Amino acid sequence: MECAGPSRAPPYWASLSSSPTQYLENSGVEIMNEKYNPADIEPKWQEKWEADGLYHADIDPDRPKYYALTMLPYPSGELHIGHWFAMTPSDARARYLRMNGYNVMFPIGFDAFGLPAENAAIKRNIHPKKWTYQNIERMRVQLRTMGAMWDWRREAVSSDPEYYRWSQFFFLQLYENGLAYRKDAAVDWCPNCNTTLAREQVWGEDRLCERCQTPVIKKQLEQWFFKITKYAEELLNFDQIDWEERVRLLQTNWIGRSEGASVVFRTEQGDPLEVFTTRPDTLWGATFMVLAPEHSLVLKITAEEQHDTVHDYIEQASRQSEIEREATDREKTGVFTGGYAINPVNDEKIPIWIADYVLSSYGTGAIMAVPAHDERDFEFARKYDLEVRPVIQPEDLEPLDGESMGTSVVAYGSMINSGEMTGTPADQAIPSTIANLEKNKTGKGAVNYRIRDWLISRQRYWGTPIPMVYCETCGVQPVPEDRLPVELPDDIEWRPTGESPLKFHPTWKHTTCPNCDEPAVRETDTMDTFMCSSWYHARYLSPDYHDGPWDPKEYDYWMPVDTYTGGIEHATMHLIYTRFFHKALRDMGITEGNEPMLQLRNQGIVLGEDSEKMSKSRGNVVAPDKLVEAYGADVVRAYLMFFSRWDLGGPWDSQGIGGVVRWMRRVWALFTDETPAHEEPTEDVKRSLRRKVHQAVRAATGDFEKFEFNTIISGLMELLNEMYRARKAGGVGSSEWEEAQDIYLRLLAPVAPHISEELWERLGKPYSVHTQAWPKVDEDAAAEEIITLVVQINGKLRDRITVPVGLSKEDAQAKALASEVVQKFMDGKEPKKVIVVEGKLVNIVI
RNA sequence: GCCGGAGUGGCGGAACUGGCAGACGCGCGCGACUCAAACUCGCGUGUCCUUACGGAUUUGUGGGUUCGAUUCCCACCUCCGGCACCA
Numbered sequence: 001m002e003c004a005g006p007s008r009a010p011p012y013w014a015s016l017s018s019s020p021t022q023y024l025e026n027s028g029v030e031i032m033n034e035k036y037n038p039a040d041i042e043p044k045w046q047e048k049w050e051a052d053g054l055y056h057a058d059i060d061p062d063r064p065k066y067y068a069l070t071m072l073p074y075p076s077g078e079l080h081i082g083h084w085f086a087m088t089p090s091d092a093r094a095r096y097l098r099m100n101g102y103n104v105m106f107p108i109g110f111d112a113f114g115l116p117a118e119n120a121a122i123k124r125n126i127h128p129k130k131w132t133y134q135n136i137e138r139m140r141v142q143l144r145t146m147g148a149m150w151d152w153r154r155e156a157v158s159s160d161p162e163y164y165r166w167s168q169f170f171f172l173q174l175y176e177n178g179l180a181y182r183k184d185a186a187v188d189w190c191p192n193c194n195t196t197l198a199r200e201q202v203w204g205e206d207r208l209c210e211r212c213q214t215p216v217i218k219k220q221l222e223q224w225f226f227k228i229t230k231y232a233e234e235l236l237n238f239d240q241i242d243w244e245e246r247v248r249l250l251q252t253n254w255i256g257r258s259e260g261a262s263v264v265f266r267t268e269q270g271d272p273l274e275v276f277t278t279r280p281d282t283l284w285g286a287t288f289m290v291l292a293p294e295h296s297l298v299l300k301i302t303a304e305e306q307h308d309t310v311h312d313y314i315e316q317a318s319r320q321s322e323i324e325r326e327a328t329d330r331e332k333t334g335v336f337t338g339g340y341a342i343n344p345v346n347d348e349k350i351p352i353w354i355a356d357y358v359l360s361s362y363g364t365g366a367i368m369a370v371p372a373h374d375e376r377d378f379e380f381a382r383k384y385d386l387e388v389r390p391v392i393q394p395e396d397l398e399p400l401d402g403e404s405m406g407t408s409v410v411a412y413g414s415m416i417n418s419g420e421m422t423g424t425p426a427d428q429a430i431p432s433t434i435a436n437l438e439k440n441k442t443g444k445g446a447v448n449y450r451i452r453d454w455l456i457s458r459q460r461y462w463g464t465p466i467p468m469v470y471c472e473t474c475g476v477q478p479v480p481e482d483r484l485p486v487e488l489p490d491d492i493e494w495r496p497t498g499e500s501p502l503k504f505h506p507t508w509k510h511t512t513c514p515n516c517d518e519p520a521v522r523e524t525d526t527m528d529t530f531m532c533s534s535w536y537h538a539r540y541l542s543p544d545y546h547d548g549p550w551d552p553k554e555y556d557y558w559m560p561v562d563t564y565t566g567g568i569e570h571a572t573m574h575l576i577y578t579r580f581f582h583k584a585l586r587d588m589g590i591t592e593g594n595e596p597m598l599q600l601r602n603q604g605i606v607l608g609e610d611s612e613k614m615s616k617s618r619g620n621v622v623a624p625d626k627l628v629e630a631y632g633a634d635v636v637r638a639y640l641m642f643f644s645r646w647d648l649g650g651p652w653d654s655q656g657i658g659g660v661v662r663w664m665r666r667v668w669a670l671f672t673d674e675t676p677a678h679e680e681p682t683e684d685v686k687r688s689l690r691r692k693v694h695q696a697v698r699a700a701t702g703d704f705e706k707f708e709f710n711t712i713i714s715g716l717m718e719l720l721n722e723m724y725r726a727r728k729a730g731g732v733g734s735s736e737w738e739e740a741q742d743i744y745l746r747l748l749a750p751v752a753p754h755i756s757e758e759l760w761e762r763l764g765k766p767y768s769v770h771t772q773a774w775p776k777v778d779e780d781a782a783a784e785e786i787i788t789l790v791v792q793i794n795g796k797l798r799d800r801i802t803v804p805v806g807l808s809k810e811d812a813q814a815k816a817l818a819s820e821v822v823q824k825f826m827d828g829k830e831p832k833k834v835i836v837v838e839g840k841l842v843n844i845v846i
Numbered sequence: 847g848c849c850g851g852a853g854u855g856g857c858g859g860a861a862c863u864g865g866c867a868g869a870c871g872c873g874c875g876c877g878a879c880u881c882a883a884a885c886u887c888g889c890g891u892g893u894c895c896u897u898a899c900g901g902a903u904u905u906g907u908g909g910g911u912u913c914g915a916u917u918c919c920c921a922c923c924u925c926c927g928g929c930a931c932c933a
Binding site: 644662 | 847848849850851852857858860862865866869870871872873886912913914919927928929930931932933
């Protein structure tokens with residue numbers, strides 16, 4: 001193999017003293033009857049579970065259902081360690097719930113449409129379909145090595161015609177309900193992906209394509225949108241779901257609700273000119289208005305003598321956005337239109353400007369400019385020498401002067417220079433102004449949202465065709481439901497031209513109008529793949545169902561999703577789309593309930609050993625297949641749960657996994673070594689073992705509920721250490737020992753399904769450990785009888801005393817004061833105060 | 847600029863409701879086994895002082911509340927994430 005260069009990180013096993021395989025072979029524990037060799041047991045059990053249908057989940061009205069869902073993978077062709085990190089703890093938790101009596105469904109499938117397939121096709125001249133389905137084949141094999149409890153009968157692949165036919169069906173439903181519409185607009189375009197993007201797919205200040213990190217540009221195009229804005233308010237409500245705070249915040253910020261007022265100004269020509277403002281209390285300070293260059297009234301209001309200037313500016317603004325995204329310097333520019341507007345609150349005539357700092361896509365595309373109280377307007381006013389008139393006087397500031405102020409004042413305060421409203425105090429200013437506007441019918445309280453409608457058109461081949469037809473006489477026509485699916489043709493040429501490849505197919509786009517039967521043309525754009533993933537959780541329920549997107553019987557039983565797990569990077573994409581989709585379909589009577597997923601938890605990212613994001617070019621990619629080969633799936637699963645907090649993720653540590661290898665080997669050794677005890681265990685040993693076992697059950701149960709997988713593993717490690725101690729003290733063979741073994745394997749089962757099944761069988765217990773009940777805590781057994789009380793003097797730890805549980809405060813105090821160490825530190829002084837916390841400590845204040 | 851999160855040993859991390867900080871693991875040190883190594887097992891391992899016994903100190907920094915603060919409050923510093931001409 002060729003060396004990739006000096007910056008390449010060593011492979012993950014390089015720090016081990018030998019190759020992974022040797023590492024395992026050399027590690028036999030002497031006392032064991034047989035070495036722990038995952039390769040001997042893991043495939044064996046995987047085959048048996050599959051043959052037995054152990055993880056099939058079927059409708060069972062007698063058991064509570066539980067729908068556990070992990071985000072479906074994109075079939076890139078290589079299962080990533082990130083997939084393992086996301087999926088194996090989710091699997092463990094699904095198993096835990098199953099052991100708790102739930103009828104748990106844990107399905108899997110593939111998000112199979114998308115750009116990488118097409119890019120691979122262009123690069124390597126392989127059909128996107130072939131590439132995708134080959135990858136799916138390979139990933140099915142890889143996924144099986146996890147030993148997860150997938151119900152493979154539920155597998156759905158979003159690029160199957162039987163799947164996307166229903167994506168098309170939903171498109172039509174949205175269309176018919178006025179939630180899908182076509183609009184000519186300035187949209188985001190990725191010049192590398194050669195397609196438009198949804199606003200959600202443009203990231204950060206630099207406006208980079210979410211997929212390829214290329215700066216996006218603006219293009220004026222006719223595109224399809226979904227009216228997600230209609231649901232903005234409802235999407236802000238998370239009352240019915242248990243989603244992580246950070247996701248709720250991301251979505252809330254993304255939706256960006258602002259409260260204020262809409263105010264209707266009038267142009268000189270008498271046209272209403274509506275603006276949105278969050279500060280109606282500053283209305284009297286509006287000294288000019290600004291329209292976005294694209295605003296529909298611009299040409300009408302432009303005065304004769306300003307025509308050329310305005311025209312040039314519009315021209316320049318549109319060219320600028322086409323060539324380059326927003327200028328980095330951000331110097332505001334604009335021109336006077338020569339037109340004027342009348343301020344409804346004081347009938348004042350103010351000039352109308354156009355400027356590109358006003359966005360056509362937010363609010364009404366027009367603003368009232370109040371330079372005294374808005375930073376942007378202030379900057380603009382000073383640049384073009386426009387009037388600055390303060391109308392709000394904050395209490396703690398010197399009286400404001402428009403001529404001399406060096407910056408705008410955004411703070412609240414009492415109104416000044418505001419006609420009849422002058423003198424209104426801060427807390428009244430906004431509501432009073434709104435009331436006034438409403439009384440005069442010149443405005444009203446209003447709410448605006450930052451979120452934009454979801455642009456779903458993509459100029460690429462490998463996606464769901466948009467089921468619409470354009471007819472010269474009848475216009476835009478939906479494809480009738482009974483003619484779905486509109487299938488993708490296989491014989492296609494991929495030309496990275498920036499236009500949809502379907503457009504260049506010789507015959508595909510030609511069809512007849514569903515309305516008049518005359519020749520018509522198909523829509524050649526395909527849908528955003530987030531459309532496919534907005535409803536896959538429901539297709540999983542019945543992937544082979546033909547009479548609808550899903551079998552209503554299955555839907556009624558399984559929905560909604562009880563727990564959804566996946567990456568947080570989808571917070572403002574998939575996770576917001578899927579909520580919108582569900583709510584839109586609910587309003588059409590297709591889905592039930594207000595939310596598709598009740599509980600959401602997000603894992604962090606596994607970084608390379610160099611703490612950088614894993615990437616082929618950095619050479620820091622950890623390949624799960626190699627890890628499984630070297631250590632076995634159980635070890636990889638357990639290590640991924642153990643190495644960090646699940647919600648945080650963190651750098652991979654190839655040394656650290658050794659600790660989990662050792663633990664698993666010690667588990668194996670303890671359960672397979674049949675050396676009889678040499679001595680009888682004391683009652684203390686047995687009692688203590690039982691206590692530790694039940695305390696461990698309590699801890700593991702709580703940790704599963706809280707998604708704290710790292711402490712589940714550490715708890716199991718501790719319990720194992722405890723069992724080794726008990727064995728040394730002669731515990732083997734007692735009934736307490738047998739209970740400990742039994743419970744240990746049940747606790748281990750969700751985490752390490754193979755070794756626990758193998759050892760369970762070796763103990764002669766009935767197949768399968770995975771259908772056993774999760775152990776119940778015996779509170780009496782878990783209770784402590786003797787505890788250590790901490791004795792503090794002035795809050796400093798001075799002594800520890802051993803006392804029985806339930807010792808009275810008086811006795812605890814007496815016992816603490818009697819301690820020799822305490823006597824020494826008290827130095828003959830009398831205690832001023834003694835605090836006794838039962839079961840915890842005694843603090844003596846002197 | 848706005849919104850949010852996080853700072854605990856050499857490292858990943860643990861700590862119930864304000865009550866023994868550092869569980870568990872990695873790494874490191876010493877020892878046993880071995881001709882030797884690896885593996886495995888045992889012991890130790892926050893920092894400083896002390897030969898030792900022991901003591902002091904310690905959860906980003908500075909304050910506050912409290913008998914007692916990693917935990918609550920205030921201010922600040924650093925790092926991370928999101929948004930950003932959103933009126």
